[in-house]
Amino acid sequence: MGAKQYDAVVIGAGFSGLYMLNKLRERGLSVRVIEAADGVGGVWYWSRYPGAKCDSDSIFYNFTFSEELYKKWRWKDRYASQPEILEYLNFVADELELRSDIQFKTRVTEASFQEEDKTWKVTTDTNETFEAKYLISGMGCLSTTNIPPFEGVSIFQGEQYHTGRWPHDKVDFTGKRVVVIGNGSSGVQAMPEIAKEAKELTLLMRTPHYVGEARNHPLGKEQQDAAIANYKEIRDAFFTTPGGIRMFTTGKSAIEFSVEQQKETLDYVWKTGALALGSAFPDVGVSKETNDIVAQYVRDKIDEIVEQPETAEQLHPDYFITTKRLIIGTNFYEMFNEDHVHVVSLKDNPIERVVENGVKLHNETIECDVIVYATGYEAMTGSLLKINLQGRNGQTIQEKWEEGRNVSTYLGLTMENFPNFFMITGPQSPSVLTNMPSAIEQHVDWIDQCIGYVESNGLQTIEAQKDAELSWGKQCDDLANSTLFPQTNSWYTGANIDGTQRGFVIYVGGLDSYRKICDQVAERQYEGFTFEKQSNQLLKTSQ
Incomplete structure (x- = not known):
């Protein structure tokens, strides 16, 4: 049985995956969302422990891209509980009629960039294969559980x-x-x-x-x-x-x-x-x-x-x-x-x-x-590192990030050597230091507009440049080192996982400043990216 063809494959059906699906469908692209659970919700599907609540005021813990959608929902409590958040995400999936493009009970095990036709080949634990021009991770920062390897x-x-x-x-x-x-x-x-x-x-x-x-x-x-x-x-x-x-x-x-x-x-x-x-x-x-x-x-x-x-x-x-x-x-x-x-x-x-x-x-x-x-998660990088994700020349994400010890991205959204691959709230973005729906909307909007630019200009691939990646990493490090954050061992740095210490991988300059940087990159015809045209001609936007 041949691979199923889509314009984009999105991993995960939480806040990120639902909004990404909605945006790309509006753009007229064919999309398949692949979700391991048997329902939408992401981390809120799994974290059903007693007392589970969000720690943002509930009136901010929702989508705002649609005024009509926003005004149809009312929160019961100041801090929404897990059952209520899960109910909200099911409401969104129903209101926007998203379920038909989501495949549940399916886990992505491998994804590799195919140099010949410039597509991503995605393999699942259900022995299915998908091919898509774009691959987008909506797996979240806190979705891979950590149980320390206690003996017995x-x-x-x-x-x-x-x-x-x-x-x-x-x-x-x-x-x-x-x-x-x-x-x-x-x-x-x-x-x-x-x-x-x-x-x-x-x-x-x-x-x-x-x-x-x-x-x-x-x-x-x-x-x-x-x-x-x-x-x-x-x-x-x-x-x-x-x-x-x-x-x-x-x-x-x-x-x-x-x-x-x-x-x-x-x-x-x-x-x-x-x-x-x-x-x-x-x-x-x-x-x-x-x-x-x-x-x-x-x-x-x-x-x-x-x-x-x-x-x-x-x-x-x-x-x-x-x-x-x-x-x-x-x-x-x-x-x-x-x-x-x-x-x-x-x-x-x-x-x-x-x-x-x-x-x-x-x-x-x-x-x-x-x-x-209650031992937390392999935060920020854990979910991506669990997948056999291979970019150009078979380079794995584990090799690129040295098993999570040397994380490198451009804007926390993309990576050199991984064309047409995007991360929603990835490492080196503001992510967990913000109200997550705010960060997710900003990320998804930027990714959607970037894909629109690629499509409207007849381009085959977009890929972060190495110099841009290094510059962004230095900017993130310099900002973090101007604060007290790196002076504490935390799950922000991976210190909660024995044997892991990857440095501080969150942009601490604030979502407002980060958004301006991302918008500026786009306004400058995606400064810091390399493009490939249909004829394999390379186009480079310098920084």
């Missing part, structure tokens, strides 16, 4: 779950002893919910994190109406703010305020929604003085909330706040005042192995009936 996982006699691959049916923790490994965002959201049922809950924690109060609440009709009425303002925020979302800010450094004013500002943030700990003083990511002020405020809050001083001390983070993902939760610190909730630091008492009845640490064994791995 297979012999554990109880239940085991990863927050990123949660069962569709409710997991009942009633009367059970539960161990949670990891306290990133998924662990912080899940534990207070698990604690409501579990007989005993023990957090095994490698690094304590800064957790602000979400202050989640239902959205009343008046608030929902206001969000609908403010469509143009919300759409504008997508592209004119660093994070693609309106956030509270004083616009000044913390050191410009008195100690009393600093506390008053941070008290306001804590009481109204502590995600703004990262924006109240805009220099928090670059000034050690401001960072120390905000970080100490959270540590003081932990001491104020957690009744046992020893436990509070264990929960104190010691890195620069915001240089790991700033987490917002509900009653996370309060949970440790419950008699059946415990925390064990792994710094001096590391995990040695999983045993039949629990987890063996260096100094003790924690017996349990359930293990929950």
Whole structure:
């Protein structure tokens, strides 16, 4: 059976894949979206753990490209839960009639650029082959789960779950002893919910994190109406703010305020929604003085909330706040005042192995009936590196990126030696430091316009130049090194995966600045790219 022919193949049917499909169909191209799950949703299809929520205000956590689509949907809560987000993405797929071009229960295993006819050959685990001029990754930054290679996982006699691959049916923790490994965002959201049922809950924690109060609440009709009425303002925020979302800010450094004013500002943030700990003083990511002020405020809050001083001390983070993902939760610190909730630091008492009845640490064994791995993802690069992706001359992405240790892209969108291949929210783009739908809309719009340029000019391929790639990497590095981000080991740098340290692979200059750069590249006839015409003639746009 021959390969199925399309103009474009898109991998993934989350926010990115759905919007990319819609845009390319509007352009008149034939598109096939390939999705491993049996439904749309991307990360929101898989991450069904208790308490799963987005950490952007829900009124911003949606598409804004269509005013009609935007005004047809109303969010129930300030921070939308996983079931509601999944419901929203199904609503989008139905409203735009996208399902007919999505192939579910199919995983891309290999994709290779065919030099002879300048197309991508895509192979799946269903033994199907697709050929397309364009290949686009919409797999997302947080979709490849990470379970550390603990010895003995297979012999554990109880239940085991990863927050990123949660069962569709409710997991009942009633009367059970539960161990949670990891306290990133998924662990912080899940534990207070698990604690409501579990007989005993023990957090095994490698690094304590800064957790602000979400202050989640239902959205009343008046608030929902206001969000609908403010469509143009919300759409504008997508592209004119660093994070693609309106956030509270004083616009000044913390050191410009008195100690009393600093506390008053941070008290306001804590009481109204502590995600703004990262924006109240805009220099928090670059000034050690401001960072120390905000970080100490959270540590003081932990001491104020957690009744046992020893436990509070264990929960104190010691890195620069915001240089790991700033987490917002509900009653996370309060949970440790419950008699059946415990925390064990792994710094001096590391995990040695999983045993039949629990987890063996260096100094003790924690017996349990359930293990929950809240150990995160192979973020930013993991999904791409799981595919046998081959560019020109058979060069694999693993070779190009040295197994993820030396990531190189142009604009976080394209790569030299991989013609007609695009990444949505790829490494070296703003991605996870923004409201994701904002970044996705910007990326998809740019990719769509780029493909339009290629098509209207009768070109066969577009490919990033090596010099442009090197220049972009240096720009990203220079920006990151002007901040506090690289001074902390985090999943931003791959440090959560044992044996991996790839450097900081996120553009930290803000989505607004990034958009201007991308637009400028396009306005200059795609500066930094090489094109191939039908006759194989090379056209180069210099920087």
